[in-house]
Amino acid sequence: MKTPVEQFEEEKKERVRAQGADAGLRELSARWFEASYAHKYPYNFTWLGRPIIQYPHDVLAMQEIVWRVRPELIVETGIAHGGSLVLSASLLELLGGEGRVVGVDIDIRAHNRAAIEAHPLAKRISMIEGSAVDPAVAERVRGFVREGAPTMVVLDSNHTHEHVLDELRLYAPLVTPGSYLVVFDTVVEDLPEGTFPDRPWGKGNNPKTAVRQYLNECDRFVVDEELESKLLISCAPGGYLRCVK
Numbered sequence: 001m002k003t004p005v006e007q008f009e010e011e012k013k014e015r016v017r018a019q020g021a022d023a024g025l026r027e028l029s030a031r032w033f034e035a036s037y038a039h040k041y042p043y044n045f046t047w048l049g050r051p052i053i054q055y056p057h058d059v060l061a062m063q064e065i066v067w068r069v070r071p072e073l074i075v076e077t078g079i080a081h082g083g084s085l086v087l088s089a090s091l092l093e094l095l096g097g098e099g100r101v102v103g104v105d106i107d108i109r110a111h112n113r114a115a116i117e118a119h120p121l122a123k124r125i126s127m128i129e130g131s132a133v134d135p136a137v138a139e140r141v142r143g144f145v146r147e148g149a150p151t152m153v154v155l156d157s158n159h160t161h162e163h164v165l166d167e168l169r170l171y172a173p174l175v176t177p178g179s180y181l182v183v184f185d186t187v188v189e190d191l192p193e194g195t196f197p198d199r200p201w202g203k204g205n206n207p208k209t210a211v212r213q214y215l216n217e218c219d220r221f222v223v224d225e226e227l228e229s230k231l232l233i234s235c236a237p238g239g240y241l242r243c244v245k
Helices: 004-020 025-036 056-069 083-095 109-116 135-142 161-174 187-192 207-217 226-232
Strands: 073-077 098-107 125-129 151-156 180-183 221-223 240-243
Touching: 004 187, 025 226, 056 083, 056 151, 056 180, 056 226, 073 083, 073 161, 073 221, 083 125, 098 135, 125 135, 135 161, 151 161, 161 180, 161 207, 180 207, 187 207, 207 221
Parallel strands: 073 098, 073 151, 098 125, 151 180
Antiparallel strands: 180 240, 221 240
8 A cells, every 4th residue: 555645756757757758748848948938038037036047947856856865065067147056055055064056157247246145145155267177177176075975066157069078077077876967058959040149059069969978978877857757848958967876
């Protein structure tokens, strides 16, 4: 006899499986994403006062992952306005302990740095200015890692294939078994040609192509397809990578 909780979880898994297998729903979700992105939909949200520039679905996914993994360290490349750092810091605060988020950005603008440093959760946030693919910067990040402690990595900076692949090679080794490596904006590969006319990335040159290459190089990660089927709308299709070894 299953407990009510076990029964609910079993039913949830079946619902997720069914909606992930629904080709019409997946197509509708893709079209909605494309239309909403044309309006810069993800730029409209904040987390505890800071712009987060993410789809709400991905924010919820990050919450689920952090609560389940309970990382001691979250490494994030790409800071922008700091909303993602504050999201991670708020989840770590709820978990208790000494958890910390380390953000890396090639250009931390003064007004953003000031706002992040003035935030009530600043005590859990460290920022490093510099290119995430600079070996010296990566070495500074590694200085925050405690051997054996659960560590999670989130990549969301320059979205070209070469840059993301370099980030993967530098930071994926920090991820501990059972934790996650999250690569945002893999959706660039799925959007129409010309969606990013003023950017150096686009179809064939983006985070998803980098993830595909990296997964051929490294067998420590698998795509969390169940999570993708649950979300349907996400900036990171194929980018939620679970560390299995």
